[in-house]
Amino acid sequence: MSKRIYMDHAATTYVNKEVLNEMLPFFTEHFGNPSSVHQFGRDVKKNIDLARDRVAKAIGALPEEIYFTAGGSEADNLAVKGVAYANKSKGNHIITSKIEHPAVIETCEQLEKEGFEVTYLGVDQYGLINPEDVRKAIKENTILISIMYANNEIGTIQPITEIANIAKENKIYFHTDAVQAIGSVRINVKEQNIDMLSLAGHKFYGPKGVGALYIRKGVKLVSILHGGSQERKRRAGTENVPGIIGIGKAIELAYQKFDEHNNRITMLRDKLIKGVMEKVPYTRLNGHPERRLPNNANFCFEFIEGESLLLNLDMKGIAGSSGSACSSGSLEPSHVLLAIGLPHEIAHGSLRLSLGEVNTEEDVDYVLQVLPEIVDRLRQMSPLYENVKGGKQ
Amino acid sequence: MYSDKVMDHFSSPRNVGEIENADGVGEVGNAHCGDIMKIYLKIDNDVITDVKFKTYGCGAAIATSSIATEMIKGKTVEEAMKLTNKAVVESLDGLPPQKIHCSVLAEEAVKAAIEDYQKKKAQ
Numbered sequence: 001m002s003k004r005i006y007m008d009h010a011a012t013t014y015v016n017k018e019v020l021n022e023m024l025p026f027f028t029e030h031f032g033n034p035s036s037v038h039q040f041g042r043d044v045k046k047n048i049d050l051a052r053d054r055v056a057k058a059i060g061a062l063p064e065e066i067y068f069t070a071g072g073s074e075a076d077n078l079a080v081k082g083v084a085y086a087n088k089s090k091g092n093h094i095i096t097s098k099i100e101h102p103a104v105i106e107t108c109e110q111l112e113k114e115g116f117e118v119t120y121l122g123v124d125q126y127g128l129i130n131p132e133d134v135r136k137a138i139k140e141n142t143i144l145i146s147i148m149y150a151n152n153e154i155g156t157i158q159p160i161t162e163i164a165n166i167a168k169e170n171k172i173y174f175h176t177d178a179v180q181a182i183g184s185v186r187i188n189v190k191e192q193n194i195d196m197l198s199l200a201g202h203k204f205y206g207p208k209g210v211g212a213l214y215i216r217k218g219v220k221l222v223s224i225l226h227g228g229s230q231e232r233k234r235r236a237g238t239e240n241v242p243g244i245i246g247i248g249k250a251i252e253l254a255y256q257k258f259d260e261h262n263n264r265i266t267m268l269r270d271k272l273i274k275g276v277m278e279k280v281p282y283t284r285l286n287g288h289p290e291r292r293l294p295n296n297a298n299f300c301f302e303f304i305e306g307e308s309l310l311l312n313l314d315m316k317g318i319a320g321s322s323g324s325a326c327s328s329g330s331l332e333p334s335h336v337l338l339a340i341g342l343p344h345e346i347a348h349g350s351l352r353l354s355l356g357e358v359n360t361e362e363d364v365d366y367v368l369q370v371l372p373e374i375v376d377r378l379r380q381m382s383p384l385y386e387n388v389k390g391g392k393q
Numbered sequence: 394m395y396s397d398k399v400m401d402h403f404s405s406p407r408n409v410g411e412i413e414n415a416d417g418v419g420e421v422g423n424a425h426c427g428d429i430m431k432i433y434l435k436i437d438n439d440v441i442t443d444v445k446f447k448t449y450g451c452g453a454a455i456a457t458s459s460i461a462t463e464m465i466k467g468k469t470v471e472e473a474m475k476l477t478n479k480a481v482v483e484s485l486d487g488l489p490p491q492k493i494h495c496s497v498l499a500e501e502a503v504k505a506a507i508e509d510y511q512k513k514k515a516q
Contacts, residue, residue, distance in 0.1 A: 304449065305427050305428075305451050305454070306451075307452055308451050308454075311403060324427060325426070325427050344424070345425060348427040380409075381406065381447060382429075383430075383431040383447040384424060384429065384449045
């Protein structure tokens with residue numbers, strides 16, 4: 001097998017060479033602790049401030065509103081728990097959605113055990129949240145609304161500005177998990193009235209293990225990690241310096257290359273979606289046809305199961321992912337696919353292909369050549385396909 | 394995560410297909426859970442002379458169906474009834490813990506097909 005095609009960029013990306021080159025000196029010669037008074041420390045501190053400026057600039061925030069974390073999940077935890085604990089005296093109700101990343105859903109479930117009340121809003125068949133549903137869910141004791149910017153599985157982009165405005169009108173904090181949106185969507189937290197926003201380096205060609213939470217000045221939030229005064233006392237622990245340098249460079253590059261990259265990726269995505277829908281019968285596109293991330297294609301192929309599809313694709317050198325129960329390691333298929341109304345047996349047959357900088361038109365052609373054969377082979381093996389094949393449908 | 398043996402049976406499954414006028418057919422599992430196995434048997438004088446399967450499911454589901462058909466081909470009905478999920482797992486050089494239920498399904502599918510044969514015979 002010579003061909004290797006990576007179409008799982010929503011899971012993670014490689015680190016861009018330019019990003020890596022900026023990071024490398026911070027493992028060796030610039031190793032100082034940024035909290036130290038001496039020059040070794042001060043030198044590093046200066047560069048962390050530069051990274052903070054870059055992250056802030058990319059999303060229209062002030063540098064002092066950026067807090068580095070160990071990734072997107074920690075940023076989500078800090079936003080949700082931090083606001084919940086700090087505002088308990090005002091109320092104990094949180095509004096979120098059924099299609100959030102587990103970092104938000106499971107944090108909310110934990111808060112429910114601790115006495116908080118959570119409303120999980122449903123979505124339509126495309127995975128869109130209706131802002132009016134958010135408005136209706138607001139109660140006197142609502143303290144936080146957390147809605148993801150764009151969905152990691154089906155790529156649907158939410159009406160974030162509208163939802164943020166509803167939160168603001170009602171004086172409720174608004175958080176968005178923008179882990180998948182950074183580099184794919186232009187964001188301005190000030191214009192959009194976003195109070196908190198989570199992001200993670202490894203989704204936009206930066207390193208793993210580093211993320212950030214934007215916290216608007218004035219938001220009442222307590223720290224969830226104690227033990228030092230780093231990050232203005234909101235996130236204890238010696239900074240992951242190379243990671244922070246990396247995320248700063250990566251986000252700067254992502255927005256420098258924004259149009260060129262996203263125009264090209266959108267073209268490839270559309271070709272992929274069109275080709276798959278034309279070549280493979282009994283297939284549905286998951287997510288919104290237009291309001292979706294430029295890199296995301298997500299399908300359900302009837303009569304087959306996702307893990308066996310992934311294994312077959314992998315044998316042909318194609319890396320994708322699936323929301324089937326077997327590939328998630330749980331008994332249930334993806335909560336997102338169930339939330340858009342798919343029955344279990346359809347949700348088990350899902351495939352997500354997420355494109356990135358390395359993908360070419362030839363890659364898409366190759367997938368379009370290989371995928372229909374694999375789906376057909378699995379269907380020939382599937383007892384669910386017998387009726388269809390026999391012309392009974 | 395899968396053994397070479399599992400990958401071998403998954404990538405080139407043995408005995409895939411259907412048998413027309415099969416002497417016994419067994420179907421277990423359901424689409425809701427993501428696994429269905431259907432086994433067809435041709436039986437002469439209580440000896441399984443041919444066996445085919447159709448499976449909807451993950452890699453382990455396909456591999457366990459495939460090896461189970463190999464394990465019972467040529468055996469008597471009585472011998473085939475003794476097939477256990479443990480024996481299926483062993484012949485595949487192991488399965489990840491969360492996939493053990495696939496081997497249980499394979500055992501159940503074989504038994505359901507034999508029971509169908511015995512029921513037909515009794516009629």
